[in-house]
Amino acid sequence: MPTINPVKGTHDIIADEADVYAYIDYAFSNVAASFGYRRIVTPILEHTEVFDRATGEGSDVVRKEMYTFLDKGNRSVTLRPEGTAGVMRSIVTNKLYATPDMPLKFYYSGSVYRYERPQLGRYREFRQIGVECVGEDSAYLDAETIALAARTLQVLGFQDVKLKVNTLGDKASREAYKEALRSYFGGIIDQMCPDCHERLRLNPLRILDCKVPEDQELVKDAPKMGDYLSEASKQRYQKTLALLDELAIPYEEDDTLVRGLDYYGEIVFEVHCISPEGNDYGAICGGGHYEGILGTFGGPQELDVGVGFAMGVERVYSLMKELGLIDNLAETIDAYLMPLGEQAVDFAYRLADGLRGYGYAVEAPYKTGKLGAMFKRAERKKAKLAIIFGEDELAKQIVQVKDLATQNQEEVPVSGLPQYLADHLQEDGEGE
Numbered sequence: 001m002p003t004i005n006p007v008k009g010t011h012d013i014i015a016d017e018a019d020v021y022a023y024i025d026y027a028f029s030n031v032a033a034s035f036g037y038r039r040i041v042t043p044i045l046e047h048t049e050v051f052d053r054a055t056g057e058g059s060d061v062v063r064k065e066m067y068t069f070l071d072k073g074n075r076s077v078t079l080r081p082e083g084t085a086g087v088m089r090s091i092v093t094n095k096l097y098a099t100p101d102m103p104l105k106f107y108y109s110g111s112v113y114r115y116e117r118p119q120l121g122r123y124r125e126f127r128q129i130g131v132e133c134v135g136e137d138s139a140y141l142d143a144e145t146i147a148l149a150a151r152t153l154q155v156l157g158f159q160d161v162k163l164k165v166n167t168l169g170d171k172a173s174r175e176a177y178k179e180a181l182r183s184y185f186g187g188i189i190d191q192m193c194p195d196c197h198e199r200l201r202l203n204p205l206r207i208l209d210c211k212v213p214e215d216q217e218l219v220k221d222a223p224k225m226g227d228y229l230s231e232a233s234k235q236r237y238q239k240t241l242a243l244l245d246e247l248a249i250p251y252e253e254d255d256t257l258v259r260g261l262d263y264y265g266e267i268v269f270e271v272h273c274i275s276p277e278g279n280d281y282g283a284i285c286g287g288g289h290y291e292g293i294l295g296t297f298g299g300p301q302e303l304d305v306g307v308g309f310a311m312g313v314e315r316v317y318s319l320m321k322e323l324g325l326i327d328n329l330a331e332t333i334d335a336y337l338m339p340l341g342e343q344a345v346d347f348a349y350r351l352a353d354g355l356r357g358y359g360y361a362v363e364a365p366y367k368t369g370k371l372g373a374m375f376k377r378a379e380r381k382k383a384k385l386a387i388i389f390g391e392d393e394l395a396k397q398i399v400q401v402k403d404l405a406t407q408n409q410e411e412v413p414v415s416g417l418p419q420y421l422a423d424h425l426q427e428d429g430e431g432e
Ligand code: HAM
Pocket: 081, 082, 083, 084, 114, 116, 121, 122, 123, 124, 126, 128, 130, 131, 132, 260, 261, 282, 283, 284, 285, 286, 287, 288, 307, 308, 309, 310, 311, 312, 313, 314, 315
């Protein structure tokens, strides 16, 4: 039988790696909660128009990368390519805006799907953790959202990341800038890649993001957003940067940063980190301020602003691994039981259950074996203690407990085991 591999661009996440993914999610949830966010879980499958309307038909994500198909009822549905659109749809569907307590603050995590060419750090199914803060327009919120991303990365152990920021200005500034880009690139478009021809038509801002080296050269001389910004947008941007300074969050201004999705206006940002081995997995976080998404679903105009970001969990994980940030995260167990003899196996089965009732992570083999093999197994499972007993011990209702780090061994009465574990594991700061 030929083996079946996972679909191209998808991957299995197993054991230690899966634990780290859960840890990233947990650490992020705690940080988000500390900023007043609540979790939201929206469907992975949405009507295609959710993304057509919100994410923008001019973006590569919507034009080329969506997993869209007709369901059995002939409805066009799409596997979400990002989290923002679904959250905004949900806010309108559930009238979550019907509250005086603005802004709405939601965080999420889950799989997203993009039909991209798989390469280092780029998958077709990947996971995002992200936030959306909706209904209030403020430089404070923009800066706070960036602070939330920075805090998450700090909690995960990152020390050296590069935060890039730019402003796309308000709508009028953006339109004026797009016009300037149209006329500049219009004159040289014949020298540019076929994608840029399309970008010029749909959204010339996107050309600034082109990865073709020859095109990047031409982008260098293009008009700059700064020259087209309204006074209000300039001030708002400066205010946000001043707030980042106050929070001691370092950043770098990059006037070619335009982001790949259509809904952004005013500040946009990305976080990058080159690994110690020189690998560039791409941005680990991207986000910014947006307007006009709620309205595309019929939501109230006066609340139609937001700011948010999403991080790619695969990229965060790969970097954490290379940076040695997950070495101490591997699952351990408190005790591995080592029964010597058939009767002891029977007892181990009940003892494991009893100790788990006290909250300890305990494992035991289901048949007896050689002591040496059991020690090797305990080591592989990163057990802290080995609890060893044969029929002689059981007759006396005692067990031998060996600390696998110090190799100290002590005789402990079975009835005193829960207390012994509490004392002993507590000493390492590891108890219940
Ligand atoms: P995005 O920049 O398209 O933004 O994606 C966010 C993050 O997802 C990226 O920074 C990257 O870490 C990760 N990512 C993107 N594509 C891939 C891929 N093919 N494989 C692995 N990781 C990937 C958004 O999705 C916006 N919804 C963010 C946002 C929320 N803006 C406002 N609110």
